[in-house]
Amino acid sequence: MASLRILCDLYLPDGPRYIWDGSGGPFVDADGNIYRPAQFTEDALQSIEAAINGEAFTLTLSLIGIDTAAGDEIWEYDDDVGVVGSEFVLKLQELDDFDQPVGEPEIKFTGTIDNLDATDQAQDEASTSTVTIDIVNSFTLRTTTSGSVLSDVDQRARSAILNPSAPPDRFCERVPGLRDKTVAWPSW
Structure with a gap:
């Protein structure tokens, strides 16, 4: 076997x-x-x-x-x-x-x-x-040793190092915009 x-x-x-x-x-x-x-x-x-x-x-x-x-x-x-x-x-x-x-x-x-x-x-x-x-x-690089989340500038710099061929990381600037969004669930 x-x-x-x-x-x-x-x-x-x-x-x-x-x-x-x-x-x-x-x-x-x-x-x-x-x-x-x-x-x-x-x-x-x-x-x-x-x-x-x-x-x-x-x-x-x-x-x-x-x-x-x-x-x-x-x-x-x-x-x-x-x-x-x-x-x-x-x-x-x-x-x-x-x-x-x-x-x-x-x-x-x-x-x-x-x-x-x-x-x-x-x-x-x-x-x-x-x-x-x-x-x-x-x-793991998305967090610092203290456990706090990286700033937008730090995140962009680390993202560029880890994946240089990818477009610029816009994660940190997109997340605050989600606060004003409303999730609509379908009613079937």
Whole structure:
């Protein structure tokens, strides 16, 4: 029976990292990239589904069950090199009955890493780490870090940078005009 695999490409400053959602051994795609297994939380899978359906512009992934040494290594790497601003690509890969890739993976979400947080949890005799990564895409640029909405001038400037071939963004000047409009519902 054919299945799907979630593949994540992280393009960090010192080279790409590849992970897939699941447990077991590494997964090698058609291009020869080796994906390490990682377990996403149920919330992360729901975030992925929302991002794929176009409902979310911020994707939060939590990797669980990582050994403490690997979690510490991720934390130190972020502290030394910094991962914020690195490119992130989420893809779906169709697999055949033998778990071999069928065709090219389909890109479902692209963005940049906005934040990384690593926490340790002690369980019985061992401790594990949870790494949470926040990924944002270009729609996030419509708000500022304080959560306030961009001014008309700021919106036009950012729109011109994000999509230089598009006509000037007139969103901010059109919205106030909607205040005087009346919506008439049809009576059938």
